[in-house]
Amino acid sequence: MRFPSSLILLCCSLAGSTALSQTKIPWQIKDTSGQLAQRFISDFDLPAASQEAEARLQRNPRDVTALFVRMETAELEERPELALDSALRLCTLPADSVLQEVASNRILEHAGNTRAFNSVVRRVRAAATLANDCTFNLKLALVAAAMDGQPKIDLDQAARSAGLLTRWRIAGPFGEYNNVDFERRWPPEIDQLSQEQYLDEVSPAVPQEAGRKKAATNG
Secondary structure, three states: OOOOHHHHHHHHHHHOOOOOOOOOOOOOOOOOOOHHHHHHHHOOOHHHHHHHHHHHHHHOOOOHHHHHHHHHHHHHOOOHHHHHHHHHHHHOOOOOHHHHHHHHHHHHHHOOOOHHHHOOHHHHHHHOOOOOOOHHHHHHHHHHHHHOOOOOOOHHHHHHHOOOOOOOEEOOOOOOOHHHHOOOOOHHHHHOOOOOEEEOOOOOOOOOOOOOEEEOEEO
C-alpha cells in the first residue's frame, strides 16, 4: 500500500507528539501516553494499536488521534466498515485539514455500490454538508457510488452538487476551412447558445450556398 506524503507527515507528527509535549500536534490532540503512537507507528503492532484506540474512544469518542489510528489499522486489516466509520467521524469533527484530507480520501477509495458503503450513504450525505476539508471528496464519493449503480443516489444531482459538468449543448460545424473560419466568432459563441437553430454563415472569402441550418443539440 502506498502512503500519500500528507499521511506520512501526519504519522510523523503523531509519533513525535510525546517528545514535543509542549507543542500542539496538527489536529490539536496530544497523545499523552505515547503508547498508541508507538504501537502503530514504531512497533506496527496493529492488534495492540487497534485495541488501544478502541479503549481510548470508549473514554473519549472525540479522540482524533484514536480515530485516526482506528481508521488506518482497519484499512490495513481490510475492514472497510470500520475504516469508513472512523473516517466519517473524523470528517464531522473540527480536525486538522491534513487529517480530514486523509479521512475523506479513505471514504472516496471505498465509494461504490457495496454493502460497506451503502450502509453509510446517509452519513456521507450529512457530512458533505458541513463545508470543511472533507466536503469535496465526500461529494465525489457520492458521484462514484451513483456511477457504480447505487440506487439511492441520483447521479445528475450528485454531479451538480460536486460542481461537475454533465450537460453539454453543441452547435455546428460552422464554416468550411479551418485556416479561414477558425478565428471567426460565430453567433452561438456570442449569444451562448440562446437560440434553437443557427444559420450556417460561410466565410465571405469562400462563397458557398448559405442558409443551411445547424441545430443546437443536447449532449
